[in-house]
Amino acid sequence: MSLTEHQRRPWRTPSVLPGFGVTFGFSMFWLGLIVLIPLAGIFTWAASLGFSDFFSILADPRILEALKLSFGGALIGAFVNTLVGPVVAWVLVRYEFYGRGIVDAVIDLPFALPTAVAGLALAALYAPNGWLGAPLADAGIKVIFTPLGVIIALTFIGLPFVVRTLQPVLADLEPEIEEAAATLGATRWQTIRKILLPALLPTLLTGFALAFARAVGEYGSVIFIAGNLPYKSEIAPLLIIIKLEEFNYPAATAIAAIMLVMSFLILLIVNLLQGWARRSTGYAG
Amino acid sequence: MQFISTSPRLANVSEPLTVRFLLLGLTLVYLLAMLVLPLGVIFVEAFRKGYETYAASLLTDDSIAAIQLTLLVTAIAVPANIIFGLAASWSIAKYQFKGKSFLITLIDLPFSVSPVVAGLIYVLMFGAQGYLGPYLQAHHIQIIFAVPGVVLATIFLTFPFVARQLIPLMQAQGNDDEEAALSLGAGGLRTFFSVTLPNVRWALLYGVLLCNARAMGEFGAVSIVSGHIRGKTNTMPLHVEILYNEYNFVAAFAVASLLAFLALVTLCLKTALEWRYSGELAVSRGH
Numbered sequence: 001m002s003l004t005e006h007q008r009r010p011w012r013t014p015s016v017l018p019g020f021g022v023t024f025g026f027s028m029f030w031l032g033l034i035v036l037i038p039l040a041g042i043f044t045w046a047a048s049l050g051f052s053d054f055f056s057i058l059a060d061p062r063i064l065e066a067l068k069l070s071f072g073g074a075l076i077g078a079f080v081n082t083l084v085g086p087v088v089a090w091v092l093v094r095y096e097f098y099g100r101g102i103v104d105a106v107i108d109l110p111f112a113l114p115t116a117v118a119g120l121a122l123a124a125l126y127a128p129n130g131w132l133g134a135p136l137a138d139a140g141i142k143v144i145f146t147p148l149g150v151i152i153a154l155t156f157i158g159l160p161f162v163v164r165t166l167q168p169v170l171a172d173l174e175p176e177i178e179e180a181a182a183t184l185g186a187t188r189w190q191t192i193r194k195i196l197l198p199a200l201l202p203t204l205l206t207g208f209a210l211a212f213a214r215a216v217g218e219y220g221s222v223i224f225i226a227g228n229l230p231y232k233s234e235i236a237p238l239l240i241i242i243k244l245e246e247f248n249y250p251a252a253t254a255i256a257a258i259m260l261v262m263s264f265l266i267l268l269i270v271n272l273l274q275g276w277a278r279r280s281t282g283y284a285g
Numbered sequence: 286m287q288f289i290s291t292s293p294r295l296a297n298v299s300e301p302l303t304v305r306f307l308l309l310g311l312t313l314v315y316l317l318a319m320l321v322l323p324l325g326v327i328f329v330e331a332f333r334k335g336y337e338t339y340a341a342s343l344l345t346d347d348s349i350a351a352i353q354l355t356l357l358v359t360a361i362a363v364p365a366n367i368i369f370g371l372a373a374s375w376s377i378a379k380y381q382f383k384g385k386s387f388l389i390t391l392i393d394l395p396f397s398v399s400p401v402v403a404g405l406i407y408v409l410m411f412g413a414q415g416y417l418g419p420y421l422q423a424h425h426i427q428i429i430f431a432v433p434g435v436v437l438a439t440i441f442l443t444f445p446f447v448a449r450q451l452i453p454l455m456q457a458q459g460n461d462d463e464e465a466a467l468s469l470g471a472g473g474l475r476t477f478f479s480v481t482l483p484n485v486r487w488a489l490l491y492g493v494l495l496c497n498a499r500a501m502g503e504f505g506a507v508s509i510v511s512g513h514i515r516g517k518t519n520t521m522p523l524h525v526e527i528l529y530n531e532y533n534f535v536a537a538f539a540v541a542s543l544l545a546f547l548a549l550v551t552l553c554l555k556t557a558l559e560w561r562y563s564g565e566l567a568v569s570r571g572h
Contacts (some may be wrong), residue, residue: 013380015380015381015460015475016467017380017467017476019473024376024380030372034396041415041416042402051373088310088312088316091443095309103312103316104556108552109324109552110320111495112498112552113324113544114500114502114522116502116522116523117525117544117548120327120537120538121323121541124327125322125323131326132322136369175315188299188300217398217399219399220505220522224529238401241508246416256399256405259399260402263399267390
């Protein structure tokens with residue numbers, strides 16, 4: 001196993017375990033067939049449109065409005081979750097109370113509930129005669145068929161991303177740091193603001209990015225509560241479906257290509273943030 | 286008396302009791318309004334017109350066909366992802382090679398793709414105007430607007446579930462057990478089935494659980510590739526949408542309640558696994 005200077009470093013370190021060829025080959029074949037080739041197809045399709053066509057499609061006001069709503073709504077939803085998520089994670093990690101296990105399990109509901117079911121439930125809940133819709137309507141706030149409905153749905157699906165990203169990091173923080181701050185005369189609020197928040201910032205941003213990425217492409221939980229009025233409460237993924245049903249493949253492809261590029265950018269940012277988070281908290285998860 | 290306390294480890298650095306109560310109260314109210322009420326409303330709406338109507342709306346031909354198709358698609362997609370997950374995690378976790386983390390990122394890719402875009406890529410590949418469209422038409426093979434398309438889209442969206450549970454666990458466990466088995470004369474397959482597989486069985490089950498829930502509930506991608514043909518390519522989530530758009534609310538919520546029940550069972554099993562086998566799952570606890 002010892003490598004001399006003259007030997008080229010091999011691509012794979014030799015191992016006594018058998019089966020690398022067949023399992024690696026099968027994995028690559030399957031990955032290519034199911035994921036990589038179809039995904040690449042969308043970019044070759046988009047490329048065949050040419051620059052001017054591509055951008056003239058995206059300049060359509062209806063598409064611009066839909067993209068604005070999907071990205072804007074996702075930003076607001078992720079922002080709300082970045083405010084609420086730390087409180088929820090803090091309560092779940094730091095406090096002991098009866099039923100904590102159940103409350104903790106409930107956080108995963110947006111992951112577990114099929115998106116269409118969540119969408120149906122939110123539409124019923126916020127309908128003018130719904131449990132939450134009725135009191136809101138009395139207060140003069142209309143949720144269903146408005147951008148506000150879209151934001152609520154995108155907030156619903158994003159919460160677990162922020163909470164689940166924060167929880168293990170919070171649990172791993174050394175209490176000695178906080179104790180040191182306290183003995184040096186810091187108030188509790190100063191400790192949280194000056195010690196904990198800066199340490200948690202990269203993790204918090206990771207959660208924000210994950211929630212945002214999920215919300216941008218979300219479809220099922222949004223369409224029922226949104227009502228899908230063009231220029232008003234129509235999200236980008238729905239517009240892809242509408243363009244497809246009109247057999248307008250170029251428009252569908254152009255919207256999808258923009259969204260894919262955004263997802264890949266977010267994925268890259270998340271990876272960088274996670275590296276930063278590891279360095280600033282020492283948490284290796 | 287301690288209804289709400291901090292863990293002893295943190296006794297010296299905690300907030301005043303009133304602040305703790307306030308934060309806990311806010312959390313509970315928020316979670317109740319945002320997460321629990323939507324779940325409750327499904328069951329209330331489903332049983333609004335009584336048990337008979339509920340049962341009757343589930344026993345229509347279209348509903349039964351939707352349930353059968355969902356089960357069929359899941360029965361293909363989940364095993365496909367188990368086989369891929371085992372193969373990928375074995376080759377990635379048990380060997381050292383260059384470009385490994387890039388490969389893991391590629392496997393995770395489907396999680397960051399919008400379900401609608403995932404459906405679209407298969408239409409562009411196999412649809413009438415797609416790259417393989419003319420060839421498939423000439424040979425009378427239909428993938429889009431048919432069951433194979435639904436299966437493909439479901440496999441795509443559930444692709445990373447099993448692999449991302451197994452890879453970190455297998456990496457943490459190392460190769461010692463396998464090397465011992467091999468040195469004692471076991472063959473490769475026997476080593477895998479009697480040493481590696483038992484070592485990762487709970488993480489595998491955990492991955493399968495999440496994969497299964499997502500496969501049964503997938504909506505956006507399936508919505509594009511299925512064509513919504515009743516009794517033929519309609520899965521349960523698509524059936525929910527059709528019933529809702531026809532203002533058949535009780536039936537829509539009845540079918541939705543089955544899916545919500547599935548989600549609850551998944552959550553319970555998932556929580557039970559996390560409690561019982563936290564050590565084996567902790568390394569892989571993403572989402």
